[in-house]
Amino acid sequence: xxxxxxxxxxxxxxxxKEEKKxxxxxxxxxxxxxxxxxxxVKEKVKKEKIKKTSEEKIEESIGEEIxxxxxxxxxxxxxxxxxxxxxxxGKISSSTATMNQENIxxxxxxxxxxxxxxxxxxxxxxxxxxxxxxxxxxxxxxxDKIEKTIFDSLKKSILEVLIEPPNxxxxxxxKIGPYTIIFFGINGSGKTTSIAKLANLLKKSGISCVxxxxxxxxxxxxxxxEKHADNLGLPIIKHTYGSDPAAVAFDAxxxxxxxxxxxxxxxxxxxxxxxxxxxxxMEKIIRISKPDLKIFVGESITGNDAVEQAKTFNExxxxxxxxxxxxDVDEKAGTILSVSYVTQKPIYFLGTGQEYxxxxxxxxxxxxKNLGLD
Ligand SMILES: Nc1nc2c(ncn2[C@@H]2O[C@H](COP(=O)(O)OP(=O)(O)O)[C@@H](O)[C@H]2O)c(=O)[nH]1
Ligand SMILES: [Mg+2]
Numbered sequence: 001x002x003x004x005x006x007x008x009x010x011x012x013x014x015x016x017k018e019e020k021k022x023x024x025x026x027x028x029x030x031x032x033x034x035x036x037x038x039x040x041v042k043e044k045v046k047k048e049k050i051k052k053t054s055e056e057k058i059e060e061s062i063g064e065e066i067x068x069x070x071x072x073x074x075x076x077x078x079x080x081x082x083x084x085x086x087x088x089x090g091k092i093s094s095s096t097a098t099m100n101q102e103n104i105x106x107x108x109x110x111x112x113x114x115x116x117x118x119x120x121x122x123x124x125x126x127x128x129x130x131x132x133x134x135x136x137x138x139x140x141x142x143x144d145k146i147e148k149t150i151f152d153s154l155k156k157s158i159l160e161v162l163i164e165p166p167n168x169x170x171x172x173x174x175k176i177g178p179y180t181i182i183f184f185g186i187n188g189s190g191k192t193t194s195i196a197k198l199a200n201l202l203k204k205s206g207i208s209c210v211x212x213x214x215x216x217x218x219x220x221x222x223x224x225x226e227k228h229a230d231n232l233g234l235p236i237i238k239h240t241y242g243s244d245p246a247a248v249a250f251d252a253x254x255x256x257x258x259x260x261x262x263x264x265x266x267x268x269x270x271x272x273x274x275x276x277x278x279x280x281x282m283e284k285i286i287r288i289s290k291p292d293l294k295i296f297v298g299e300s301i302t303g304n305d306a307v308e309q310a311k312t313f314n315e316x317x318x319x320x321x322x323x324x325x326x327x328d329v330d331e332k333a334g335t336i337l338s339v340s341y342v343t344q345k346p347i348y349f350l351g352t353g354q355e356y357x358x359x360x361x362x363x364x365x366x367x368x369k370n371l372g373l374d
Pocket of ligand 1 (some may be wrong): 012185186187188189190191192193194270325326327328329350352353354358
């Protein structure tokens with residue numbers, strides 16, 4: 001999911017990343033390179049044969065051409081790199097420059113478009129710009145250090161925007177009595193699947209769980225959770241369709257207390273955050289089940305929609321954390337930055353597929369790494 005942004009970043013900060021790129025790209029591109037080399041050799045031989053008579057000269061020139069072509073392969077998107085920095089560099093003639101608003105605006109217009117194209121919310125983009133201005137305005141930068149200064153500023157901004165989640169396992173273990181987690185979000189966002197994934201992860205850490213089928217509204221939702229409970233060998237508390245979800249949550253908690261089960265995972269019906277009666281129902285489940293953690297589940301692919309949902313759910317019931325699902329089919333990483341920043345709540349996990357194990361604990365470092373900014 002980080003590919004698009006990463007590609008862009010690495011094309012901007014080409015000098016800094018050149019070493020890495022050379023090694024990582026070499027393996028995959030060997031075949032392509034060989035083909036290109038042989039093509040160039042053939043063409044060159046043909047041309048040079050007409051032009052030059054000395055065989056030695058031909059070889060020398062072919063060698064140079066191959067080297068040039070290899071370099072071209074290794075520096076990713078050379079046109080883009082030029083487009084981004086040439087504007088700025090062109091204006092700076094001396095080796096040291098004092099960064100002014102015009103320079104920064106020039107740099108930022110490209111950054112801004114890229115971030116917006118990749119689902120980064122406007123308020124996050126503004127925050128990154130504010131940081132860049134703080135870091136750059138009025139300072140003297142050596143021409144060859146401009147890239148590094150921007151790189152560091154961007155990295156710092158991203159670290160500031162993201163929130164490191166607390167250690168969930170530690171918090172669960174610290175709690176005396178059952179630790180209750182409730183999941184909410186709109187229909188199809190991946191609540192039930194994420195519950196199963198988390199239950200699987202907890203089970204692997206030796207932590208027992210009970211599932212609460214408090215989605216008593218959507219057809220087949222109870223059976224769906226039951227299937228996961230079966231697969232994972234976990235107890236499930238269910239009532240009939242149409243019954244009060246708060247009662248299911250309450251029973252599951254009682255069951256956990258009676259059977260010394262450590263974690264209660266409460267599934268809820270998907271609800272549009274705009275429907276007041278459904279929000280009221282959710283408030284009731286929260287009041288009755290007194291969760292330790294209220295998790296908003298959103299789809300990373302929906303970008304700004306997920307951000308708006310997170311914001312509104314947070315205002316309505318106060319969320320403690322986020323799970324972003326379908327990161328495996330999201331080509332833009334911006335939702336990660338946006339939901340964290342607008343809610344000021346940490347992302348705990350990323351859903352990265354349909355298997356139980358496709359569930360990646362979130363860390364700030366891994367995001368930087370995935371963006372090539374580490
Ligand atoms: N590719 C992918 N699909 C997912 C992920 N999480 C959930 N899904 C799929 O999204 C659909 C809806 O998920 P579900 O858990 O039923 O959503 P709910 O309505 O919020 O409970 C199902 O087909 C899931 O298999 C994920 O991380 N990646
Ligand atoms: Mg569901």
